[in-house]
Amino acid sequence: MTYLIEEACEACRNLSAGVTEAELPSLLKELPDWRLESRDGEQQIERCYRFKNFAQAMAFTNDVAELAESENHHPAILTEWGKVTVTWWTHKIAGLHKNDFILAARTDQLYPD
Amino acid sequence: MTYLIEEACEACRNLSAGVTEAELPSLLKELPDWRLESRDGEQQIERCYRFKNFAQAMAFTNDVAELAESENHHPAILTEWGKVTVTWWTHKIAGLHKNDFILAARTDQLYPD
Numbered sequence: 001m002t003y004l005i006e007e008a009c010e011a012c013r014n015l016s017a018g019v020t021e022a023e024l025p026s027l028l029k030e031l032p033d034w035r036l037e038s039r040d041g042e043q044q045i046e047r048c049y050r051f052k053n054f055a056q057a058m059a060f061t062n063d064v065a066e067l068a069e070s071e072n073h074h075p076a077i078l079t080e081w082g083k084v085t086v087t088w089w090t091h092k093i094a095g096l097h098k099n100d101f102i103l104a105a106r107t108d109q110l111y112p113d
Numbered sequence: 114m115t116y117l118i119e120e121a122c123e124a125c126r127n128l129s130a131g132v133t134e135a136e137l138p139s140l141l142k143e144l145p146d147w148r149l150e151s152r153d154g155e156q157q158i159e160r161c162y163r164f165k166n167f168a169q170a171m172a173f174t175n176d177v178a179e180l181a182e183s184e185n186h187h188p189a190i191l192t193e194w195g196k197v198t199v200t201w202w203t204h205k206i207a208g209l210h211k212n213d214f215i216l217a218a219r220t221d222q223l224y225p226d
Contacts, residue, residue, distance in 0.1 A: 054178070055182065061192070065167070069168065074193065076191060076193045077192045077193075078189060079191075
């Protein structure tokens with residue numbers, strides 16, 4: 001078994017296969033703090049991280065942004081006082097690709113808990 | 114008449130009066146790109162800013178964060194590829210204070226359009 005955190009993202013083409021319903025449970029099992037969301041018919045995964053103040057939340061936001069730029073795959077990052085909500089999905093396939101789970105695992109690694 | 118952009122924020126106490134329904138139209142008139150939203154029964158003002166890429170969006174997010182810290186009043190900032198959505202409201206009064214409109218005007222000034 002290969003853990004998500006050890007995997008590399010692959011180039012995502014328009015026709016690149018997304019994650020199937022059958023694959024979801026085992027991927028989500030590796031990301032216990034992430035929840036599955038559906039917005040405008042597109043599946044996404046989302047986690048809310050807590051911080052002591054706004055400055056710490058912004059520092060985390062910048063760390064996630066750096067990760068996103070390094071992989072050229074970008075989440076939605078909602079920054080508020082004391083919390084940051086990160087949402088990963090793949091626009092090109094209007095849903096979830098394995099890359100989203102790999103980057104969610106890497107996002108967790110950035111969290112200074 | 115004093116324009117919002119020229120005004121200073123005032124200390125906001127729990128019982129500090131919010132903006133009244135009668136005051137709303139003239140304040141919103143000064144902020145034509147902002148829309149009034151209601152979430153969980155709390156009024157907010159929100160604007161979506163567009164950018165050419167993720168890096169420019171993040172740079173703006175950091176500028177807004179710096180403004181927020183300088184006034185010790187913090188909006189919700191949603192950063193995505195090519196866009197940033199800023200939402201101002203005042204938690205303490207569960208709605209809109211004049212400070213929110215002043216900071217919305219200052220947020221507009223940060224936008225490099």
